[in-house]
Amino acid sequence: MRSRITTFLAPLVGLLSAVKAIQLDLNSQDSIKSATSTIAYDMMTYYSGNQSGQTPGLLPGPCDSTACYYWWEAGAMFGSLVNYWQYTGDDSYNPVVSQALAFQIGPDQNYNPPNQSKNMGVDDQAFWAFSAMDAAEANFPEPGGDTPSWLAIAQAVFNFQADLWDTATCGGGMRWQVFSFNAGYNLKNTISNGGNFQLAARLARYTGNQTYADWAEQMWDWMAGSPLFQYQGDTLYIWDNTNVDNNCSDVAHFAWTYNYGTMLVGAAYMYNFTNGSEPWGTRINQILNGAFGLFFPADYGGNIMTEFQCEPASNCNNDQSSFKAYLSRWMAVTALLVPYTADQIMPKLQASAAGAAQQCTGGDNGRMCGRRWYSNWDGTSGVGQQMQALSVIGATQINSGIAPKSVDTGGVSKSDPGAGTDVNTSPVVTHSPITTKDKAGAGVLTVLAICFVVGGSIWIIM
Incomplete structure (x- = not known):
């Protein structure tokens, strides 16, 4: 009887879920805002x-279980809410976003806070x-x-990372x-080298500073000369990582949406900054x-x-469950900065959104x-899945x-090219001064340890 009732109710459960599902009409701004x-x-x-x-800015952790979200994904989530504010005008999350983005700044004004620096x-x-650039733009x-x-x-993050350029291995680039x-x-x-490339390209366009553009060119050239890039005719394949232990002579053949997204939008910013100059097109x-x-x-x-x-094997982790959010956003920005790409990009974003x-x-x-x-709900849920759909x-x-602003197009965020330049890339562990109480406590512990050893020896002999 119980199995028959369950079977009978199953269609109704599906119907209830369908009623609660996200309703979306891409021809209606009200529908999009509601969704x-x-x-x-x-x-x-x-x-x-x-x-x-x-702690403002952190998602549930620590990262020792499937319920964990690493620090970087939280940062990405707040960027998606800046974008959400742009798309809809809904500012209800702005105070939370501001609090998180400000709280996670480290003592050197960049994103290297003490609670994360040893895992950076x-x-x-x-x-x-x-996300900070999203806010500025x-x-x-x-x-x-x-x-x-x-x-x-x-800018402080860029200055910190510039010191990490590593010519001792593989002729340049940055370690993960x-x-x-x-x-x-x-x-x-x-994603590390491409992320730095994107950041440099965005700073170049926002500030008009050629130094950032030169850095972006250098980073692209290094990546293009490494196994991370593989050209086949008019197609570029972008792989995940290469190993300094063998002088970057091979590559891990994994292709992820966010790697393509970060290189795409970085190139789009450079195209726009150079007024459409080749070879960026x-x-x-x-x-x-x-x-x-x-x-x-x-x-x-x-x-x-x-x-x-x-996705097909249903084995995406929490990080990978958010990757499509970034390609989605960065394809859309590319369609603005490089207008001739819009006819290719927008149909894909619209079909994916639906x-x-x-x-x-x-x-x-x-x-x-x-x-x-491309199918019904797959039984998974989480921050990444929500962020992907939102984006x-x-x-x-x-x-x-809502095109990304610059100093030439109304951007008001103040520039500080030397921000964070006192940063130290080597971790330092500080200790409190030794006090009289510390010395006394150490003495007591020493006496107890001696008694324990002597007593143990006598017990063994007896």
Whole structure:
């Protein structure tokens, strides 16, 4: 009887989920605002950093379980809320965003806070810097007080990372990890080097400073000469990482959406900064050819984005479950900065947005989003899944009125080219001065240790 009742109710449960699902009409701004508002709300149910006793800017951790979210993804999430504010005009999350982006600044004005510095990756910093740049480019309300401007924070990150350029191995580039005691220090990966490239390109366009552009050129040239880039005709394949232990002679053949996204939008900023000069147009075309061929397969109609390395096998981790958010956002920005790409990019964003919305039918509330935009809800949920859906649906609203600003187009965030230049890239452990109480306590412990050893010896002899 119980199994028969369950079978009978199953269609009704599906119907209830469908009623609660995200409703989206891409021809209606009101519909898009409603959908993104709901998705953003559900995303922020994972965040408690603004509550009493919690740490602003951090998602649940520590990172020793599947429920963990690394520090970098939190930074990316706040950037997605800056974008959400741009797309919808809804400023309800702005105070939380400002609090988090300001709190996670370290003592040297960059994103290297004491609670994260010993686990610091170049890519981790980059994603927080991207969010600061999002804020600067959107004229997001400045933090005020003694907190540096959004632009100055991003400049401080750039200055910190410039000291990490490593010519001792592989002829240049940056290692994945900042400190040698961290696993992955032996790798030079795309998201770290590409993230630095993107940051330099965005700073060049915002400030008009050629020094940033020269750095971006240097980084591109190094990556293009490494195994991270593989050219096949008019297509560029971008791989994940290479190893300094064998002088970067081979590469890990993994292709991720966010690697393509960070190189694409960095090239788009350089194209715009140089007024459409070559070779940036050619490079953009090569990246798009690679991205379209890999992440928009014909099996799903050719316009719906998928993270093919992990979605089909249902083994994406929390990081990978957010990757499509960044390619979505950065494709949309590319369509603005490089107008001739819009006819190729926008149909893919629109189809992906529709696919993302239709599968947001999961969880207890019947509207949580999963990873697979080409099918029904896949049974997964989390910050990354919500951020992906939020970003791709919002990206369909990109328009010239919210194009990234610069000092020449109304950007008001103040520049500080020397921000954070006193930073020390070597970890330092400080100790409190030794007091009389410390010495007395040490003496007592020494006497107890001697008694323990002598007593143990007598017991063994007896």
